[in-house]
Amino acid sequence: MMKLSRITLGVFLCALHLSCGGSVPAPLAPDTVLYNAKIVTVDEDFSIAQAVAIKNGRFVEVGSDSQILALAAENTEKIDLEGKTVLPGFYDGHVHVAGAAGEAPDPLSNQMREVTSIEELVELVRQKVAVTPPGELVRFTQGPGRAEQLKEKRWPTRWDLDPVSPDNPVLINRIAADYVWITNSLGLAAAGIKRNSPQPYQEGLFGRFQIDPNSGEPNGVVMGRAAQHILREALNVYSAEELEENIASAVRDHVIPYGITTYADPLTASNNQPTQHAYQRLMQREEGFPVRVNLMIRLPIRSLSTEANLDLIKSLLYAPPLESDFLRVGTFKISLDKGRPGDQPYIVPAEKGKQVLIEAHKQGWQLYVHITTPETFDYASEAMEEAFRLYPRQDARHIFTHIGMPTQENLQTMKRLGIIADLQVGRYYFLPDDAEERYQRNPARPDLGPNPVATYRDAGIPVTLSSDQAPIGPLYGIWSAVNRVRKSGKVFRPEERLTLEEAIRAYTITPAWAFFEDDRKGSIEVGKFADLVVLGKDILSMDPMGIKDIPVLRTMMDGNFVYVNPNQDPDQKVVYYRYPARISFLD
Template structure:
């Protein structure tokens, strides 16, 4: 029986329990566990990756892990005994990159799916007309995630205010395309956002975005890129605190805990951090509390705001990192340094601006979580952090690079030297084309180590964690893809980059907890840690690796509380994965 990882504040109760269990045949109810899970395969994910049979829980904490006889001996008359009947239990999963408030939390609306399937301006306008008719006068009509490219639209262009105005005379309208890369609004939307022919174009200030204009210089209602979207979203209140609160509460129940996730990091999604911060706080303060633990990042909007505004945001925060309790942590900055949107080459935050903001965030003591998708960004961000450490040495900052395709050996060496963690999304391999290897870009002046490396980072000694970026949500899908690297067609993609099953499990449990300085309280099934557990319908360790994504989650336990019980306990049930916010099948 293991009694490890016990903090001083929790020691007294554990000592009392162990004393009584050793000296008497029965444990007083005041010391007995609240719940005992026994007769299972308990995958502890401790240092030895040991397997136990049972676990005891009291006051939301794991108090003992061991054999059936050892743990059942601790039970008192009031202890709930849960017979697992051989089922497998793992530490609750930790998704380190999940945009819960949006798009995952977007309220279900059939119009979103219809918009995504629309093939002409007429169809798009008809969808808008129906949504306007259902809205109150003056109410914002918001429909996200239309077609990804103009090639998917018959007219080979985005709709504009001229198309939308006739069906929306009394309502501001925003329709998005190309994920959230293109925003289209009507005349009322432009008016309420005060966007007109005198509004400065964002790109002229080095920001990401532009709005289309007609021959007279008047905005057409088509806005591209984050800075342009910011000009529209903020004044129209697209993501108000009230809306985000409901999004978060609903999606925690529908999209998080059913997949065994007991902890996740939300990198936020807007230039204004306040609404999402307040929304999460409201949900946390509800009577029922949070069913999963949240690491809420503060977004430093380097693509949408000026250098001065970003540094002012960093310097103006009223607390030092991290700010946290058992369910809520704020200690990480999210910085997205590049982005693609249709009709333009990749936008890259200007190097001097990016360098200054990164150094300022590092200097202020925050953990940096940096979005990188282009070689140019990878190179200059690596150099900027080298400079940050030279100017302001820090011990164990645990900065994180996410996405990070196309690393050079120099990039790898820098990450290793600075202790930077790799947060990777392997799920998207599923939809890669079968000729992806042949069409991958190659630059002889910058030889790289692959577009989607994982084992490459691991072999270099760089800590690797796996996250979903909600495409799709489901850590078992991530584990499945990490150990198989298989496409929808069945064709394997770069098998040399596979992880072992143990490595993949650690990447969504203990290593993710360690990444955010929380491995002392979660990430493994050890005494003294939070009782965050997931019960699976099949044995993850023995099932055919190709069947891992089809394993159902039967129960999710957070802080010793059953927060999710699958109404279908059949281990052979079909497991569904979704695209968000349309909630169509990811597997199609």
């Protein structure tokens, strides 16, 4: 159906206003008018408006207070925003909500991160066992970061856990960046792991059940994904209902309070029906779901053979599989190198990676490619050159993410083929003060450090910004992009800063465009979804160092306020969280 243009719609409603003696007929009048605001539309001109009219979940007019209020009927809800600044709802193009939903923390799990001895760890297990019915899994979603933080300088074993958990399987995961899990004897028994059990094997994945050198028995230390997959399935770590509720909790507590109205989740397992079904059930709830979601299909490029990946791509001929106003599935996530410890080989072999990239491109998919090493950057660029030569496509909008070491040739390839750079600038805060020296290992290929955003911008490559895992919060990301300040206060490569307008676009209209949704999202313009965020301070006129301290007062999705901050004080403390632990930092 053809949409009325901004001018056509405005003239039409104004004509009705005049012909009807100064009032618009109720059926044609907007449902809601927001006025007395500073509305940063993020349109092509980055124009500022005072008011906006909304009907049926869409913006129907944007303009001055007098122009928009004239369109209101008696039953139109008129909301005075008292001069507050409004931005389009944020589009976070890379955030792990579903993947972390199964890791929803609890107080004892968060304490488990900080233990300094096996004795303390076992005591937390004892406390949790005491409130868990016999036979049920006792699970900690966080664990110590390294064995060295424990007095004993070793990981606990099942023999440490068994005395306090005689009737419950125990699982402690997300230890050492999730490389290590710990279970007790009942956990191993549930997985069928015993003396002389073969070590797990999946192509491209490392995994082993650690063996006690004295007894020859598995000791409960589980390393690597291949072994963890066995334990996860055996212990039924979380049910479909728990996954659904944990996603809802994560969105309620850590997505919409930060102004996010759409996010892309890049770690949905290949054709992962449980995750997709969980989202579909959430969106079918009577009360609705307060955010729009773009799920990616993660190809199992490291865990399956080349042939199996090619067969999977061919079996999922691009449709896209699912696309609605609230849930989209239409992008392949392809990880070409190790995303966390425990996977072997570190880099997907070039020939395998190239074949998979070319076939996915051939079949019409948008590709979202995880790249953290120079080797994968180079061969991914070569594969894209070959893919476009063999199978020309217009406007494919493939995306490379995490890319930190571009050569001029890489940049030229991305520019020529229209490949987008998706970068996570929130990591600057955590960099050590000697990071510049650490990132100069190869003079022939200068490593600009994490996310050299201005380098890509200056090369004419579209840049989107996203949260990844730590922390979730576009205003924090915008602050980091324009300041690039470390915890110490030292600036990391100031020449790579973005302007404020560039950073705002990188969290709104550019990711919407990157995922082919700029006709309905990313800016406050007539015909687009009524998704917006009301800020506690004026982001355009304030000191950029204060941007991370701007509170979100309201988040609107589809014309409804899905989040209203119970504290409307513009000077309130804003808390950001490390995810999935959801532990605050910047204190």
